[in-house]
Amino acid sequence: MSALIEIRGLTKVYQRGKQKVEALHAIDLDIERGDFVALMGPSGSGKTTLLNLIGGLDSPSSGSINIDGQALERMSGAALARWRARHVGFVFQFYNLLPVLTAQRNVELPLLLTRLPSAERRKRAAVALQLVGLADRGQHKPRELSGGQEQRVAIARAIVSDPSLLVCDEPTGDLDRETADEILELLQMLNRDHGKTIVMVTHDPKAADHARRLVRLDKGTLVAAEAAA
Amino acid sequence: MKYLHLVWAGLFRKKVRTILTLLSVVVAFLLFGMLQAVSEAFEAGAEQARADRLVTNSRYSIIEMLPIGYLPRIEAVPGVRTVAFASWFGGSYQDRPAQFGVFPVEPERYLRAVPEIVLPPDQAERWRDTRDGAIVGRSVAARYGWQVGDRVTLVADIWPQRDGSNEWNFEITGIYTSPDSEQNEGALLFQHEYFDEARQFARGTVGWFLVQVEDPDRAEEVALAIDALFANSPNETKTQTEKAFAQGFARQFGDIGLIVTAILGAVFFTILVLTGNTMAQAVRERIPELAILKTLGFSDRAVLGLVVAESLLMVLVGGILGLVLAGAALGAVGAALAGFGIQGISASVASSGLVVMLLLGLVVGLPPALRAMRLRVVDALGGHQ
Numbered sequence: 001m002s003a004l005i006e007i008r009g010l011t012k013v014y015q016r017g018k019q020k021v022e023a024l025h026a027i028d029l030d031i032e033r034g035d036f037v038a039l040m041g042p043s044g045s046g047k048t049t050l051l052n053l054i055g056g057l058d059s060p061s062s063g064s065i066n067i068d069g070q071a072l073e074r075m076s077g078a079a080l081a082r083w084r085a086r087h088v089g090f091v092f093q094f095y096n097l098l099p100v101l102t103a104q105r106n107v108e109l110p111l112l113l114t115r116l117p118s119a120e121r122r123k124r125a126a127v128a129l130q131l132v133g134l135a136d137r138g139q140h141k142p143r144e145l146s147g148g149q150e151q152r153v154a155i156a157r158a159i160v161s162d163p164s165l166l167v168c169d170e171p172t173g174d175l176d177r178e179t180a181d182e183i184l185e186l187l188q189m190l191n192r193d194h195g196k197t198i199v200m201v202t203h204d205p206k207a208a209d210h211a212r213r214l215v216r217l218d219k220g221t222l223v224a225a226e227a228a229a
Numbered sequence: 230m231k232y233l234h235l236v237w238a239g240l241f242r243k244k245v246r247t248i249l250t251l252l253s254v255v256v257a258f259l260l261f262g263m264l265q266a267v268s269e270a271f272e273a274g275a276e277q278a279r280a281d282r283l284v285t286n287s288r289y290s291i292i293e294m295l296p297i298g299y300l301p302r303i304e305a306v307p308g309v310r311t312v313a314f315a316s317w318f319g320g321s322y323q324d325r326p327a328q329f330g331v332f333p334v335e336p337e338r339y340l341r342a343v344p345e346i347v348l349p350p351d352q353a354e355r356w357r358d359t360r361d362g363a364i365v366g367r368s369v370a371a372r373y374g375w376q377v378g379d380r381v382t383l384v385a386d387i388w389p390q391r392d393g394s395n396e397w398n399f400e401i402t403g404i405y406t407s408p409d410s411e412q413n414e415g416a417l418l419f420q421h422e423y424f425d426e427a428r429q430f431a432r433g434t435v436g437w438f439l440v441q442v443e444d445p446d447r448a449e450e451v452a453l454a455i456d457a458l459f460a461n462s463p464n465e466t467k468t469q470t471e472k473a474f475a476q477g478f479a480r481q482f483g484d485i486g487l488i489v490t491a492i493l494g495a496v497f498f499t500i501l502v503l504t505g506n507t508m509a510q511a512v513r514e515r516i517p518e519l520a521i522l523k524t525l526g527f528s529d530r531a532v533l534g535l536v537v538a539e540s541l542l543m544v545l546v547g548g549i550l551g552l553v554l555a556g557a558a559l560g561a562v563g564a565a566l567a568g569f570g571i572q573g574i575s576a577s578v579a580s581s582g583l584v585v586m587l588l589l590g591l592v593v594g595l596p597p598a599l600r601a602m603r604l605r606v607v608d609a610l611g612g613h614q
Contacts, residue, residue, distance in 0.1 A: 057524060058607045078528050085526025092610070096521045100238035110525045112231055157525075 004164065004197050005031035005054060009063035012049050012220075023049040025220045026063070033164075036191040036198045038211035046220040047201045048169060054199055055088050055167040056080045068164065085113045089158025089196075091187075093170035095150040097142040103129065103153045104138035110161045128156035132186060148179035155186060159196070166190065168200040172207050184210040236538045242511065247543065250507045254547025255554065257500045258582060261493055262555025265578040268489040280445040281310075282342070283452050284474035286437040288465040291477065292317070294434035295464050297425075302458055303438055308451040310443045313342035316424070316436035320383040320397065322373075327383060329369045330416035333424035342439045345407050352377065352403030360423050362402035366414030370404045377401055381417075389429045397427075440468070497589065504593045508540050512597035519601045520609030533602035540594025541587065548586035552579060 010027040013020050024046045031037050039047040052058040053065055056072050059080075065072045068087065075083060089110075097106045107125040116124070129135055132152040142150050151171060158166055168187065172180035188210050190196045202208050216224040241247050285303065287293030297314065304312050318331040336357050340346060348356070348364060355377075356362045365375060375381065378401065385395045399419055407413030425432050442451050452468035459466045469477075512519070519532055527535075556574040574582075 052607050055524075057610075078530075081523065081526050081528045083526075084524065090524050096517065096524075096610075098238070098518050098521065100242050101235070105234065105238075109235075109522070112235070113526050118231065 003030040004033040004035070004068055005029070005199075006066040007031075007054075007063070008066075010050070010053065010060050010065060011062045012046070012053065012058070013061040023220055024053075024060075027220075027222050029215065029222060031197065031199060033197055034191070034195050036188070036210070036212045037200070038208035038214050039199065039201045039217065040203070040205075040208055040214060041217035041223075044219075045217040047217050049220075050217065051167055051169055051199060051201050054165075055090060056084045085110060085161065087163050087165055089155075089161070089163040089166045091151070091154050091158050091166065091168040091171045093173040095142070095147075095154045095174075097150055097153055097157075099142050102139050102141055103134065103145065103156075106142070106153055107138075107156045107160050109157060114161065124160055125156070128160040129153070131159070132156045146179075147175050148182060151175065151179075151183050152186065155183070155190075159190060159194075164195075164197060166196050166198045168198060170201055170203065172202070172204060177206075180204070180207065232535060232538070236535060236542055239511070239515070239535065240539045240543055242515070246507060246510075250504055251543060251547045253500060253503055254544055255551040257496050258548040258551025258586070259555045259558070260496055260551075261582055261585065262552045262574050262578060263559060264489045264492060265581065266555070266559055266574060268485050269575060269578060271485040279345075279471055280448065281442050282471045283440040283442060283448060283455070283468050284437050284471055285440055285452075285455055285466050285468040286474070288456075288467040291437075293464070294431050294436060295438070295466065297433050297435050299438065299459065299464075299466070303440060303455055306451060306454050306458070308442050308444060308447050308454070310441045311338065311341050312441070313338040313439040314421070314435040314437065315339065315439065316421070316434075317387075318383075318385070318419075318424070319387050320385050322381070322383055326386075327417075329366070331383060332416060332418050333421040334418050335421045336418075339418065339439075342441050345409055345413060346405050347408065348403050348405040352405075355402040356420075359400055359402045360420060361399050363399035363417050363419035364403035364405050365401060365417045367404055367406045368414040369417060370401070375401050375404075377404060383417075388424070390427045391429050393429075437474075439471075497585070501589065501593060504540070504544065504589070505596070508536070508543075508593050509597045511539070512536060512601055516601075516604065516609050519604055520606050523604065523606045524610070529602045532604070533598045536598035536601045537591065537594040540598070541590035544586045544590040544593065548582060548589075552582050 007027055007029040010024055010029075011022065012024040013022050015021075027050065039050060041047045049058070053060055053072070054067070056075070060073050063073070070083060072080065072083070097103075098109070101109075104122070104125050107128050108121050111121040111124060114121075126135065126138060129138055132155050134149060134152050134156065137145060137149060137153070142153070145153065151174075155171075166187070171187065172183050175183060184207055187198055187200070191198050191212075198211075200207070200211060208214055212227065214224070214226050215222065285295070285299075287295055294316070300312055300314065303309060313335065315332045315334045318333055320327050320331050322328075336353065340348065340353060352364065356364050363381070370376070381399050381401060383397045383399070385397055388397075389395050390397070399417070405414070421435070440451070440455065442448050448470060452470075455468045456466050522532055522535070523529070552574055559573045
């Protein structure tokens with residue numbers, strides 16, 4: 001495996017009023033292509049900040065993040081938006097689906113940024129929904145779905161444009177154990193069978209067990225990187 | 230177009246609120262369409278005024294009559310080509326104030342001075358030869374189903390006859406057209422001679438003279454010369470261009486333009502506040518959703534465009550519906566008001582309405598759209614905005 005993500009000396013400082021808060025300090029980390037990494041650590045350890053930086057949602061204060069040859073820290077806001085649309089899929093704890101759209105339309109959203117014709121967009125969304133086991137729920141609005149189903153729709157939306165990287169922030173944090181396991185198995189399948197590189201923030205050791213590698217953060221510093229159990 | 234479903238869904242996120250706001254926009258543009266049509270009709274007289282025609286009336290009031298003896302003296306002024314005259318009759322038809330202009334005129338002179346009125350020669354001749362003959366505009370004839378040869382009775386409210394009767398009977402001897410302006414077709418013209426002989430008082434007087442000049446560039450000079458003729462007489466005159474006369478005539482009803490502007494100003498200010506509040510609230514409630522769009526790769530400009538498009542769509546849907554309803558309402562009452570030249574929603578009212586819609590949509594949509602554009606994804610997802 002080759003490194004898809006190369007992080008060097010990554011530091012993030014937030015300004016809160018007159019106070020400066022260092023959320024991440026001099027992080028060095030490589031994540032291989034096709035890896036499934038769980039980021040763990042106590043609250044305030046900087047794991048979500050690191051995930052946001054890897055996903056191109058925020059810019060570092062110093063240091064570099066190189067993903068598949070692209071230096072994210074040098075990109076403008078607009079360039080980062082274009083890069084996210086092409087290369088990253090996002091999965092959140094609370095699903096973050098648009099409540100006014102059907103599952104099918106939610107999954108289609110990232111494809112609106114492409115030049116694909118409408119029929120092709122519909123077709124790809126249907127394939128993504130099929131892959132997550134919700135082929136028959138396309139016309140349902142999010143409020144008509146269970147939490148697990150909503151998260152599956154969110155995963156379908158994350159993979160519909162075939163990104164190389166999936167960024168997941170506590171994807172099972174709002175689900176019961178059984179449903180959480182189903183979601184984690186789905187992510188494992190995407191990693192194993194479809195070669196998606198996954199970076200997942202979690203508090204849950206059982207969720208982390210589904211990853212190949214565990215990265216621990218504490219107080220903004222990388223404290224351990226080890227193979228998962 | 231591929232974003233239309235997204236814009237539409239965002240707009241109807243809160244159906245009741247959006248429908249109520251939409252209704253207020255509909256009502257605003259219904260008023261806009263109707264009031265603009267009225268204002269346009271009042272201005273139309275001035276718009277259609279000819280540059281080579283002057284109107285001479287009493288210096289002190291439009292309702293003061295002038296001696297008909299002024300006619301040869303005005304005709305003798307250098308630069309005058311031809312002179313006609315007319316008076317205001319008013320009157321009622323079928324127990325209602327006449328919804329069309331009624332003017333006694335001298336046929337030969339009037340048709341010469343007002344060439345925009347087109348009357349077939351045989352009907353013109355019949356009009357001249359019939360003492361109580363009258364001609365009517367095509368739109369008036371169509372509205373009342375009048376045909377040549379029909380008899381019509383008007384009831385005078387200013388001009389009783391010598392025998393005390395208020396009933397004036399006319400024979401329709403012709404139906405004229407005015408190819409350049411349908412508004413000109415909203416009148417009934419009858420013989421001045423009949424009027425002058427039969428009326429109870431003010432015989433030998435007319436309301437105003439229509440003076441056609443040879444050279445429009447010398448119109449002002451001719452006007453001054455006419456007024457100089459009658460200076461210091463018991464009936465001093467005021468001669469002005471037909472446009473100024475038409476504007477003065479319309480002002481008898483009040484400054485329609487100012488009234489319309491004031492009403493619409495108040496209406497649109499209210500709409501601005503109401504719609505602006507709806508849009509601001511809609512964006513405030515959707516910050517996490519807008520942040521998700523940005524997360525998925527929608528650029529700041531795309532998010533700005535989506536919010537502005539929502540605002541424009543709401544105002545355009547409401548506004549166009551309002552103008553269509555205004556057109557239908559004017560169509561329903563327009564027949565009764567055709568004498569005022571109110572025809573319906575003209576292309577100029579529709580296009581100015583469209584401009585107002587676009588401006589309103591932008592003014593209302595831009596502040597929340599800019600807020601959405603400046604949204605930082607990380608803060609919004611973290612619940613900090």
